[in-house]
Amino acid sequence: MNRQTSTATVTRLADVNPKDMKSRAQTAAAVAAKNSESVDAAARFPTEAFDVIREQRLLGIMVPTSLGGEGASLGDVTDVCYQLAQACASTGMIYAMHQVKVACLVRHNQGSRAVEGILRREMRKTQRGHGWHGTGASLASFLVLARHASLITRHCT
Numbered sequence: 001m002n003r004q005t006s007t008a009t010v011t012r013l014a015d016v017n018p019k020d021m022k023s024r025a026q027t028a029a030a031v032a033a034k035n036s037e038s039v040d041a042a043a044r045f046p047t048e049a050f051d052v053i054r055e056q057r058l059l060g061i062m063v064p065t066s067l068g069g070e071g072a073s074l075g076d077v078t079d080v081c082y083q084l085a086q087a088c089a090s091t092g093m094i095y096a097m098h099q100v101k102v103a104c105l106v107r108h109n110q111g112s113r114a115v116e117g118i119l120r121r122e123m124r125k126t127q128r129g130h131g132w133h134g135t136g137a138s139l140a141s142f143l144v145l146a147r148h149a150s151l152i153t154r155h156c157t
Helices: 021-042 047-055 074-087 089-107 113-127 136-146 149-156
Strands: none
Touching: 021 047, 021 074, 021 089, 047 074, 047 089, 074 089, 089 113
């Protein structure tokens, strides 16, 4: 597998304007578009796009501001997902799946120290340019949430 690297200029974390989600999504979409053909041909994870998505702090945008996120609306997340999917369907789908998991954590938080801990930890790691690695972090977070079955049952039945 010949991994292509991004030639896009990536804004450093300290320079990211959280209010400019559209521009941040466009930056990530440009990298996703450049690599979409190889992602599809090799049926591989769009690493290059998610490196930039992470650098642009787009993974935790739905997390409430009180927990270190941006408190983005579902509409904001949909707009970002749409931009990414137009560039690379795989990137858009994976981003959407990640946001579904984040939305579950946010929705079912209800003051749970365990869930708040997951969200705060991921947002702290995001501030350092880490966190939300692939879909594994989302899955692990969701599994921790699932351990709080009474919380899920109370809100999903």
